[in-house]
Amino acid sequence: MNIQRVFLLFSVILAGCSKPSDKIVVATAANVQYVMKEIQKEFARETGEEIQIVVGSSGKLTAQIREGAPFDVFVSADTKYPQEIYKNGGSEEEPRIYATGxxxxxxxxxxxxxxxxxxxxxxxxxxxxxxxxxxxxxxxxxxxxxxxxxxxxxxxxxxxxxxxxxxxxxxxxxxxxxxxxxxxxxxxxxxxxxxxxxxxxxxxxHKPIQQAAILLKHSDASPKKESSTKFYHFLYSDKAKQIFKKYGYK
Known part of the structure; x- marks a missing residue:
């Protein structure tokens, strides 16, 4: 599916809502999209909580985060963009590498x-x-x-x-x-x-394609902070690692 159309649809949905989505919104680099669909199902099966996936290039997703896009977790195709977000105050935690592509x-x-x-x-x-x-x-x-x-x-x-x-x-x-x-x-x-x-x-x-994720900043009062943190840690679980391996990640 055309990525610009996906994001446009996502933007329209948000514009039509009176409040932000209650689901955890995960900004996902395009190379990870199929992995994330399987992780999405496994996370829902284990916790009963749903995530919403927004797919794009790492650079464009970073630009959207800078502009205030309502993402909760960013799963990037590199370490550079998450590190930039962290240095600019977009997260309280440093990004962590989840796989090498x-x-x-x-x-x-x-x-x-x-x-x-x-x-x-x-x-x-x-x-x-x-x-x-x-x-x-x-x-x-x-x-x-x-x-x-x-x-x-x-x-x-x-x-x-x-x-x-x-x-x-x-x-x-x-x-x-x-x-x-x-x-x-x-x-x-x-x-x-x-x-x-x-x-x-x-x-x-070429340089190693090390891919990192980052938990984006929430206020302490945010109802999604706990759920987002839970999903972020799930990315590094043994179940998630097996899914990454299935798709050729090291």
């Missing part, structure tokens, strides 16, 4: 036996999808890989930037581009599994 090169029609970063510089690939590195940590990692392998100048004009990893996945899975970079968690998701072929990129070619 894996970058993949993914193509709809290129066989796995032929798929490699080297093929990106050939005539077989005319367009390469990359999450926007200004907003998405996986996009930043992809550019690091291309530069490390001396492929950036050869492929720069082929790059098509998606506003989030979800939009980039749409470009790849529909064949709008010949190949692209994405998160392992996306290609392992039920919605994307078996749609094309992928290879995992050697992580020595």
């Amino acid at each position: 894996s970058l993949v090169l993914w193509a709809k029609d290129i066989p796995e036996t032929e798929l490699s970063t080297a093929i990106l510089a050939t005539e077989k690939v005319k367009k390469i999808a990359v999450p926007n590195p200004r907003n998405a940590p996986y996009g930043e990692a992809a550019i690091e890989v291309l530069k490390a392998q001396v492929l950036f100048e050869k492929t720069e004009k082929k790059l098509v930037y998606g506003e989030s990893i979800a939009q980039t996945a749409q470009y790849i899975s529909t064949g709008s581009v010949e190949a692209g970079f994405n998160a392992l968690s996306i290609v392992l998701s039920p919605e994307m599994k078996d749609k094309g072929h992928y290879i995992i990129i050697d992580s020595t070619f």
Whole structure:
């Protein structure tokens, strides 16, 4: 689903309410969205409490938090954005790393036996999808890989930037581009599994994609403070860890 439409719908819902949602609102980086759906079900089963998920790129979600979006927990695709929020007083607790992600090169029609970063510089690939590195940590990692392998100048004009990893996945899975970079968690998701072929990129070619979450500040009188804290701690539970592992996170 188009991420901008999701947020617009969320904004309209909030505008039509006389009071903020009673549900815990979790701002979720796009690469974690499928994991979060499973965690959402497990958390509800264990506690009886529901969460509402808002999906977007880490950079755009951070901008919305700066502008006062009514989020309770932020699950980012990196450590930089949560750390920025903490330093600016948006949380009473430092962010904690919940997982390390894996970058993949993914193509709809290129066989796995032929798929490699080297093929990106050939005539077989005319367009390469990359999450926007200004907003998405996986996009930043992809550019690091291309530069490390001396492929950036050869492929720069082929790059098509998606506003989030979800939009980039749409470009790849529909064949709008010949190949692209994405998160392992996306290609392992039920919605994307078996749609094309992928290879995992050697992580020595980019900085580790360490992903952190942060509990956003509430007033002591906030009725959601206790529930939000409970969910935040649930992210680091053994049950949640098993779900993260299922989607290829380390």
